[in-house]
Amino acid sequence: MRALSIATYLALKEVWRGRGRFLLVSLVIALITLLVLFIAALGEGLANGNRQYVSNLNAQLIVFLQKSDTNISSSQLQVDTVRQIRRVDGVAAAGPIYTSSTEIEANKSPLKVSLLAAEPGQPGLPPVIAGRVFHTGDSGEAVIDQNVALRSGFQVGDEMTIRSTQGGTDEFFYLRVVGLTSNQSYFFQPTIFTSAATWEKVRPQSAADLKDDTPYPNIIAVQLADPKQIQSMEMQLLTKVPNIEVADIPTTINAIPGYSAQQGTVQTQGVFTLLIGVLVIGGFFQIQILQKVPQIGVLKAIGSSNGTVGASAVIQIIIVTAIGVGIGGGLTYLFSLGFPPTIPLVFNGTSSLFAVVALLLIGPIGGLVSVIYAVRIEPLKALRLQ
Amino acid sequence: MKEIVLEVRDLVKTFILDGAPLNAVDHVSFQVHSGEFVALVGPSGSGKTTLLSILAALLTQSSGEVFIDGQQLSAMGESERVKLRRSRIGFTFQSNNLIPYLTAQENVEFMLRLNGTLGKVNRLRAEELLARLGLEDRLRSLPAQMSGGQQQRVAIARALIHNPAVVLADEPTASLDTERAFQVVQTFAALIHENQRAGIMVTHDLRMCKYVDRVLQMRDGKLVNECKTRIEIEALARGEH
Ligand SMILES: Nc1ncnc2c1ncn2[C@@H]1O[C@H](COP(=O)(O)OP(=O)(O)O)[C@@H](O)[C@H]1O
Numbered sequence A: 001m002r003a004l005s006i007a008t009y010l011a012l013k014e015v016w017r018g019r020g021r022f023l024l025v026s027l028v029i030a031l032i033t034l035l036v037l038f039i040a041a042l043g044e045g046l047a048n049g050n051r052q053y054v055s056n057l058n059a060q061l062i063v064f065l066q067k068s069d070t071n072i073s074s075s076q077l078q079v080d081t082v083r084q085i086r087r088v089d090g091v092a093a094a095g096p097i098y099t100s101s102t103e104i105e106a107n108k109s110p111l112k113v114s115l116l117a118a119e120p121g122q123p124g125l126p127p128v129i130a131g132r133v134f135h136t137g138d139s140g141e142a143v144i145d146q147n148v149a150l151r152s153g154f155q156v157g158d159e160m161t162i163r164s165t166q167g168g169t170d171e172f173f174y175l176r177v178v179g180l181t182s183n184q185s186y187f188f189q190p191t192i193f194t195s196a197a198t199w200e201k202v203r204p205q206s207a208a209d210l211k212d213d214t215p216y217p218n219i220i221a222v223q224l225a226d227p228k229q230i231q232s233m234e235m236q237l238l239t240k241v242p243n244i245e246v247a248d249i250p251t252t253i254n255a256i257p258g259y260s261a262q263q264g265t266v267q268t269q270g271v272f273t274l275l276i277g278v279l280v281i282g283g284f285f286q287i288q289i290l291q292k293v294p295q296i297g298v299l300k301a302i303g304s305s306n307g308t309v310g311a312s313a314v315i316q317i318i319i320v321t322a323i324g325v326g327i328g329g330g331l332t333y334l335f336s337l338g339f340p341p342t343i344p345l346v347f348n349g350t351s352s353l354f355a356v357v358a359l360l361l362i363g364p365i366g367g368l369v370s371v372i373y374a375v376r377i378e379p380l381k382a383l384r385l386q
Numbered sequence B: 001m002k003e004i005v006l007e008v009r010d011l012v013k014t015f016i017l018d019g020a021p022l023n024a025v026d027h028v029s030f031q032v033h034s035g036e037f038v039a040l041v042g043p044s045g046s047g048k049t050t051l052l053s054i055l056a057a058l059l060t061q062s063s064g065e066v067f068i069d070g071q072q073l074s075a076m077g078e079s080e081r082v083k084l085r086r087s088r089i090g091f092t093f094q095s096n097n098l099i100p101y102l103t104a105q106e107n108v109e110f111m112l113r114l115n116g117t118l119g120k121v122n123r124l125r126a127e128e129l130l131a132r133l134g135l136e137d138r139l140r141s142l143p144a145q146m147s148g149g150q151q152q153r154v155a156i157a158r159a160l161i162h163n164p165a166v167v168l169a170d171e172p173t174a175s176l177d178t179e180r181a182f183q184v185v186q187t188f189a190a191l192i193h194e195n196q197r198a199g200i201m202v203t204h205d206l207r208m209c210k211y212v213d214r215v216l217q218m219r220d221g222k223l224v225n226e227c228k229t230r231i232e233i234e235a236l237a238r239g240e241h
């Protein structure tokens, strides 16, 4: 115990008396922290923009067309599939979801949105937080995400113009905003929701599509009576309903085009930034130890144990890293206050916490070699290295 | 009769140099009593530092025995040696003596910290000892802010503060000018006599011997001469040998 208190004493004294030098290293760590936290937030933000609608679905399973590889846009189900699913025991509710994307004519510039259709009261249509749900049938009504309202300026009661390509020519449609929902980004775009009939009319279509006026759902969101029975219900659905494929929500999210690749890229950037941190800290402490050989020799010669010397080196590294991560975290917080809501940065607890833990580890990992080196210095160096 | 604090019996240290064995310390025997200050002199390469390293439990001998306070060094494990170094031995080194990020006072107190004896009384003793060495207004100075002579005096205080049995000094005057060197050695000798320590000072400067009680001369690892009387020592210090 005395060894540890002496180690702490030495570490604190050394850091304090060399605070200029150590602060410099802490600042480098702070910048790395800033970078890593922003990368994590960006990754989280991008992921969110991609998956938010799907991960907020009030459902446990998603039904796709067979052989669609759980890819939402390449799946197109038959109209009666939803009825077959609802008949399966253990299914509490099933909601068809129709996906597309289009552009709304906002006052400033056109805004790309995801155009989704779902049935009121079924999974697939998120809760409306203001106004009301659209009427079914070709009502020409829409519920829009708050983010759409924020960016386009449209409010409940407004009429918005949609530009959509119909077999090669651009046509304009009018939708009345009747309600608002929140946090429903899909495919990097904020969403607007309509009835299936309205969706079929206003969505962009190829010439071939135009001939058929029946809306076909891309996927069906299935809510289970017992949300824990995901695996057995997956089997049930596959045996009872023909021509389908079933996936849980995480699988569906991972199969969103580009999702995994993008997350992989962001994570690689994060890991490389951390590696740079390890090298910077490792380099600094290694150089420092090399300069300190005589004084560590003296420490040992006058009776400090190897444990004391090693612990002091470790404590010092932890102090410097912790200060750096602290400063970096503070800087990140200050910067994040000044960012506009359109930039997809999400400082969510888990990924930021994960990044902070990784950052706190880079010090000890980077400094490991120097600590081992310090422990191995022979006390004889006090007499011989002059 | 003063008690024997340090005893060296037929000590040998053999290095292999370019494939051939070399006795850096070659069958050396002597004793040092409490309150006695001994100089170890000899030309460069004669084995002084090697001998001192063995006495300090920093290097193990090839054969022979060293007893400090009656304890046999060769019978000790590494952790016992570490403990012996911090409790029974005091050190000054040629250079790089002090911990650079500790003040003069903290450097001296560090010895007490290591031994778990840093209390109010001992803190005061450390201050008094530094004052005795003329450093009363440098207590809070860092080594880099002190001259070589001041640093060497802080090192002497550190070597004595924890009441060690043996004080070992390797070339304590190497980086000092003559006048400073005399001052430092004189104070060193006085403190060793007052506190009844056994002191061994390695030096290549024979003039420094005028403050010691005995001079051991080494050559090629062997003790070749011993000056015991005041007359012999003074003559040696004047260079009449
Ligand atoms: N680690 C070692 N390995 C090999 N030879 C050594 C080693 N240390 C010292 N020596 C040799 O031992 C002899 C005595 O050296 P040293 O004790 O340093 O003498 P001094 O301190 O009197 O100058 C020298 O010849 C030196 O080269």
Ligand SMILES: [Mg+2]
Residues within 6 Å of the ligand: B048, B049
């Ligand atoms: Mg030497």
